[in-house]
Amino acid sequence: xxxxxxxxxxxxxxxDKTAVDRISLGVQEGEIYGLxxxxxxxxxxxxxxxxxxxxxxxxxxxxGGKAYGGDVQRIVGYLPEERGLYPxxxxxxxxxxxxxxxxxxxxxxxxxxxxxMNKFEAEEYYDxxxxxxxxxxxxxxxxxxxxxxxxxxxxxxxxxxxxDPVNVELLKLAVKELRDQGASILFSTHRxxxxxxxxxxxxxxDRSKTVLQGDIREIKNRFPREQILLKTNSAVTGxxxxxGVIGVEGDPESYLIRIDDEAAAVPVLTEAMRQSEVRHFEVxxxxxxxIFIRSxxxxxx
Amino acid sequence: xxxxxxxxxxxxxxxxxxxxxxxTTLLLALLMTIGIxxxxxxxxxxxxDSDSANKIGIAAEDHPEIAQQIEDYVSALPDNELQFxxxxxxxxxxxxxxxxxxxxxxxxxxxxxxxxxxxxxxxVQYVSKSGSxxxxxxxSLQPAIxxxxxxxxxxxxxxxxQIKQLTTPAQLTAISYEKLSGTGTEGxxxxxxxxxxxxxxxTVYVLMTLFFFSAMxxxxxxxxxxxxxxxSRVMEILITxxxxxxxxxxxxxxxxxxxxxxxxxxxxxxxxxxxxPYNRDVLAGFDLDFSxxxxxxxxxxxxxYILGYFLYALLYAAxxxxxxxxxDLGQAVTPLTMLSLAAFYxxxxxxxxxxxxxxxISSFVPFTSPTTMIARIGLGEIAFWEIAVSxxxxxxxxxxxxxxxxxxxxxxxxMYGKRPxxxxxxxxxxxxKI
Numbered sequence: 001x002x003x004x005x006x007x008x009x010x011x012x013x014x015x016d017k018t019a020v021d022r023i024s025l026g027v028q029e030g031e032i033y034g035l036x037x038x039x040x041x042x043x044x045x046x047x048x049x050x051x052x053x054x055x056x057x058x059x060x061x062x063x064g065g066k067a068y069g070g071d072v073q074r075i076v077g078y079l080p081e082e083r084g085l086y087p088x089x090x091x092x093x094x095x096x097x098x099x100x101x102x103x104x105x106x107x108x109x110x111x112x113x114x115x116x117m118n119k120f121e122a123e124e125y126y127d128x129x130x131x132x133x134x135x136x137x138x139x140x141x142x143x144x145x146x147x148x149x150x151x152x153x154x155x156x157x158x159x160x161x162x163x164d165p166v167n168v169e170l171l172k173l174a175v176k177e178l179r180d181q182g183a184s185i186l187f188s189t190h191r192x193x194x195x196x197x198x199x200x201x202x203x204x205x206d207r208s209k210t211v212l213q214g215d216i217r218e219i220k221n222r223f224p225r226e227q228i229l230l231k232t233n234s235a236v237t238g239x240x241x242x243x244g245v246i247g248v249e250g251d252p253e254s255y256l257i258r259i260d261d262e263a264a265a266v267p268v269l270t271e272a273m274r275q276s277e278v279r280h281f282e283v284x285x286x287x288x289x290x291i292f293i294r295s296x297x298x299x300x301x
Numbered sequence: 302x303x304x305x306x307x308x309x310x311x312x313x314x315x316x317x318x319x320x321x322x323x324x325t326t327l328l329l330a331l332l333m334t335i336g337i338x339x340x341x342x343x344x345x346x347x348x349x350d351s352d353s354a355n356k357i358g359i360a361a362e363d364h365p366e367i368a369q370q371i372e373d374y375v376s377a378l379p380d381n382e383l384q385f386x387x388x389x390x391x392x393x394x395x396x397x398x399x400x401x402x403x404x405x406x407x408x409x410x411x412x413x414x415x416x417x418x419x420x421x422x423x424x425v426q427y428v429s430k431s432g433s434x435x436x437x438x439x440x441s442l443q444p445a446i447x448x449x450x451x452x453x454x455x456x457x458x459x460x461x462x463q464i465k466q467l468t469t470p471a472q473l474t475a476i477s478y479e480k481l482s483g484t485g486t487e488g489x490x491x492x493x494x495x496x497x498x499x500x501x502x503x504t505v506y507v508l509m510t511l512f513f514f515s516a517m518x519x520x521x522x523x524x525x526x527x528x529x530x531x532x533s534r535v536m537e538i539l540i541t542x543x544x545x546x547x548x549x550x551x552x553x554x555x556x557x558x559x560x561x562x563x564x565x566x567x568x569x570x571x572x573x574x575x576x577x578p579y580n581r582d583v584l585a586g587f588d589l590d591f592s593x594x595x596x597x598x599x600x601x602x603x604x605x606y607i608l609g610y611f612l613y614a615l616l617y618a619a620x621x622x623x624x625x626x627x628x629d630l631g632q633a634v635t636p637l638t639m640l641s642l643a644a645f646y647x648x649x650x651x652x653x654x655x656x657x658x659x660x661x662i663s664s665f666v667p668f669t670s671p672t673t674m675i676a677r678i679g680l681g682e683i684a685f686w687e688i689a690v691s692x693x694x695x696x697x698x699x700x701x702x703x704x705x706x707x708x709x710x711x712x713x714x715x716m717y718g719k720r721p722x723x724x725x726x727x728x729x730x731x732x733x734k735i
Binding site: 054078083087088097100101102 | 304307308311315319529530533534535536537538539540541542543544715728
C-alpha cells in the first residue's frame with residue numbers, strides 16, 4: 001500500500017541544539033505507526049512539524065505526495081498531549097466549529113458528531129459545557145474533536161493517558177476502526193503494550209536521533225531471547241549450573257530464567273523434565289518495553 | 302474566506318452570549334438611562350409644585366415705582382414664569398402673608414432713609430423660609446434691580462434709550478485676520494461658520510470617548526479571548542486548522558461586531574430616553590440642534606475610528622498570544638492601555654487648542670491620530686492633504702503591525718510558561734522560521 005505520510009531526512013534545530021536529527025519515516029494508508037522515545041527525545045517537535053506548526057530546517061514532509069498547505073490542514077486530525085477545548089462552550093457547538101474549520105459543512109459535522117457521540121455512549125453530553133464533564137469524558141470529547149472531520153492523517157499524542165481501562169478499550173476500538181477505514185495514524189505513547197497491540201511499524205527516538213526503526217516483529221527477532229518462563233509441579237534445582245544460564249528467579253509456580261545464549265533452552269527443558277513434570281515452558285521474546293529500555297537506556301549511560 | 306466567516310461567527314456568538322457581556326451591557330444601559338434622567342430628577346425634587354415656586358411677594362412701602370420697574374423688567378424677560386404678589390404691612394404681617402399664600406418668598410424694598418439719604422437707592426432683600434435665594438431667581442432679579450437702580454439714579458436725566466444702552470453689557474467679539482479682511486480661502490470661509498457650533502464640539506468629544514472606550518474594552522476582550530484559547534490548549538488544534546492570520550482577523554472582526562452591537566444598544570437606549578416627552582423639554586433647554594450635526598466630521602470620525610480600532614485590536618491580539626495565563630494579561634497589556642490613554646488625553650485636553658504643535662504632531666502618529674485628527678478636523682483648521690497623509694500613515698501602520706502581530710501570534714501561541722521577553726520572542730521566531 002502507498003505511504004501517505006512521508007518524512008524524509010527531517011532536521012530541526014533550536015539555536016545550537018538539534019531537536020530532531022535526520023528522521024525519516026513513512027506511514028501507509030490504514031496503518032498505525034508508533035513513534036516512541038523518552039521525554040525530550042524529539043517526539044513533540046516531530047509531530048509539530050508534521051502538523052505544520054513549525055517548519056523543518058532540512059528535509060521534506062509530504063502528505064499523499066503533496067507539500068504542506070491549506071488542503072493538507074483539512075485532511076489532518078490532531079489530538080494534542082494536553083488536549084484542550086473551550087471550557088465554557090457547549091460540546092456540540094465547539095466540535096461542530098472545529099469540524100467546519102477543517103472544511104466540513106454544518107450538517108456533515110452534526111452527523112459525524114452524532115455518530116461518534118453514539119459510539120462513545122456520550123449523547124447526554126451533547127449540550128453540556130466541557131467544564132461540566134469529568135476528565136475522562138473531556139478526553140473523549142477531545143478525541144472526537146480530532147476525528148470528527150474524518151481525517152486521512154491522524155496524529156495522536158498520548159491518546160490514552162489518564163483514561164480508565166474501559167475507556168482505553170473504547171478508544172482503542174475507535175482507533176482501530178479508523179485504521180481499517182484507511183486512515184494513516186501517527187501514534188505516540190509511553191505505554192508499550194498499546195504499541196505492541198496496535199502498531200506494525202515503529203520508530204524509537206533518543207536524543208533527537210532515530211535509534212531503532214522498522215517492523216515490530218523484525219525488531220524483536222533482532223534482539224536475542226533472554227528469558228525462559230518455566231512452570232513445574234515441584235521444585236527444580238541445579239538449573240544455574242547449565243552453561244548459558246545467568247540467573248534463576250522465582251518458585252515452581254513460575255521460574256524466570258535469564259540466559260545469554262538461546263542454546264541453553266534445550267538443556268534447561270531436559271533438566272526440568274528429568275526432575276519434575278513441566279506444565280509450561282516458553283522461551284520469551286523480548287518485550288518492547290525491554291527493547292525500549294535497552295536501546296534508549298544504553299545510550300543514556 | 303469561508304473559514305474566516307466561521308471564526309467570526311463563532312467568536313461573535315460566544316461573546317454575545319456570555320453572562321459578563323450581558324450584565325455589563327445592561328448595567329451600562331441602565332446607568333445611561335439614569336444619567337439622562339438626572340436633570341429631570343433635579344427639576345422634580347427642587348421645583349416642588351411649580352405654581353408656588355414661581356410666585357414671590359413684593360413689598361415696597363415707600364418705593365412703589367421701584368417695585369413696578371422690577372415687575373416690568375422681569376415680565377419682559379423671555380420665558381418668564383415669575384409672578385409678583387404685592388404685599389403690605391410690618392415684617393410679621395409680611396411673613397404671615399407670604400406663608401399663607403404659599404409664596405416661595407418675598408422681596409422687601411427698604412423704606413426711604415432719614416433726611417439727606419432719601420435719594421439713595423434703597424436696599425433690597427429677599428426673604429424666604431430658607432434664607433437663601435435660588436440661583437435662577439437671582440439671575441432674573443439681579444438685572445431687574447440694577448435696571449431699577451439706574452432709572453432711580455438717572456431720574457429723567459436720561460432717555461429710556463440711553464438707559465437701555467447703559468444697562469446692556471459691552472460686547473467683545475473675536476475674529477480672524479482673514480475673515481476681517483475678507484481674504485480667507487473659500488471652503489475654510491464657509492467652514493468657519495459652523496466651527497463654533499456646539500454640535501461640532503459634542504461630536505468630537507463623543508467620537509473620542511467612544512474610540513477610547515471601545516479600543517480599551519474590546520482590545521482587552523480580544524486579548525483575554527486569545528489567552529483563554531491558549532491556556533485551554535484549544536489553540537494547538539485551532540492553529541493546525543486555520544492559518545493564524547485568518548484566526549486573528551476573525552477574532553478581531555468578531556469582537557468588533559460585538560462592540561458594534563453594544564454601541565448600538567447604547568445608542569438606542571439614549572435615543573429612546575431622549576425621546577421621552579419630559580426629557581425632550583430638558584434637552585431643548587440646552588439649545589442643541591441635531592440637524593447641525595457636522596456630517597464631514599462624523600464621516601472622517603468613522604473612518605479613523607475603524608482604522609484605529611483595528612490597529613489597537615491587532616496589537617491586543619498579539620499581546621494576548623504571548624501570555625499563557627489570564628492572570629498575567631493585565632500586566633502585559635499595560636503599554637497598550639497607556640498608549641490609548643495618551644491618545645485620549647492629548648485629544649481631550651487640547652480641545653480648546655487644536656492648533657498646538659503637540660496636536661499637529663500627534664495627529665500624524667498612527668496611535669494617537671484617531672482621536673487628535675478628529676479634534677483637528679472638527680474644531681481646528683486643517684488642509685485636506687494633512688488628513689490624507691495621516692490616513693495613509695495609519696493604514697501603513699495597520700499593515701506593518703498586522704504583519705508583526707501575525708508573527709508574534711504565530712510564535713506566541715506555541716510558547717508556554719512565563720511571559721517571554723522580546724529577545725526570547727525574536728529567538729523563537731527565528732527558531733520556528735516564522
